[in-house]
Amino acid sequence: MKMNFELGKLFLALVVLINPLGALAIYLELTQNFTKRERRQVARLAAFSVLMLAVVFTLTGSLLLKILGIRIGSFQIGGGILLFLISVSMVRGGSNPAKPDIGTSENNEIQIKTPQKTDLASIAVVPIAMPMMIGPGGISAVIIQSTAAQTIQDTLLLLGADVLVAALCYLGLITADKISKWLGQTGLTIFNRIMGMMLAAVSIEIILAGARSLLPQWFS
Numbered sequence: 001m002k003m004n005f006e007l008g009k010l011f012l013a014l015v016v017l018i019n020p021l022g023a024l025a026i027y028l029e030l031t032q033n034f035t036k037r038e039r040r041q042v043a044r045l046a047a048f049s050v051l052m053l054a055v056v057f058t059l060t061g062s063l064l065l066k067i068l069g070i071r072i073g074s075f076q077i078g079g080g081i082l083l084f085l086i087s088v089s090m091v092r093g094g095s096n097p098a099k100p101d102i103g104t105s106e107n108n109e110i111q112i113k114t115p116q117k118t119d120l121a122s123i124a125v126v127p128i129a130m131p132m133m134i135g136p137g138g139i140s141a142v143i144i145q146s147t148a149a150q151t152i153q154d155t156l157l158l159l160g161a162d163v164l165v166a167a168l169c170y171l172g173l174i175t176a177d178k179i180s181k182w183l184g185q186t187g188l189t190i191f192n193r194i195m196g197m198m199l200a201a202v203s204i205e206i207i208l209a210g211a212r213s214l215l216p217q218w219f220s
Contacts, residue, residue: 013083013141014054014165016199023132024176024188030123038120043173045124050111050134051098051166058158061146072147076210079140086137090196093189131168144206 026204027046031039057064065075142162172179183191212219 003082011161011164012198013202014138014161015168016087016195016202023128024172024180026132027128028176028180030128033052034120040174042120042124042128043170045121046129046133046173047166047170049125050169051127051162052137053130053134054162054165057142058146058155058162059137061143062149064143065147071214073210073213075140075147076144076206076213078210079144080203080205080207080210082140083137083199083206087196087200087203090199091193093193127175 023046027042032041062072065072074189102132145158146155149158180188
């Protein structure tokens with residue numbers, strides 16, 4: 001039951017952090033001269049890139065911490081603080097500090113030169129998948145939860161969460177036009193701030209889990 005609860009927090013954190021809606025504007029701008037088929041190809045490649053990054057850190061996160069000599073509790077606190085800072089920025093309406101504000105002017109207007117159609121793979125990976133969809137915050141969330149996996153079943157559940165999030169990324173991108181028209185700028189702003197509040201709650205839980213791991217006597 002504990003792992004299922006942690007899995008729920010991981011899924012929520014990844015949905016908020018990866019947040020395909022945050023990449024819609026740049027995706028639409030970069031693919032404005034592409035055909036419908038080419039747009040879908042970019043969406044597939046971006047979602048696949050997100051999945052691969054999530055899977056790699058799910059499988060290697062715990063080993064990476066051991067190699068670097070970092071205690072799980074320390075990483076949980078550090079990662080939780082990072083997620084909290086991101087959530088504060090989202091609630092205040094600012095850009096995600098862990099996802100660079102790529103291609104914007106002082107008026108926050110997108111200014112990106114449309115690439116050649118032969119460059120589909122590169123724009124799908126950078127900047128759409130990385131860092132606009134999965135960045136340091138998302139990677140930190142994956143590593144934190146990978147350290148909680150105790151059995152093969154736990155790891156499979158985490159991998160399942162990675163697949164679901166990647167699928168949401170794909171659906172978000174292929175319906176970008178409809179979502180943008182339906183929500184509008186105001187709707188996207190409100191949604192982003194609600195997601196920020198939810199992420200703040202998740203980040204506090206992660207920080208407390210790290211504190212319990214490092215200082216169990218304080219919570220006895």
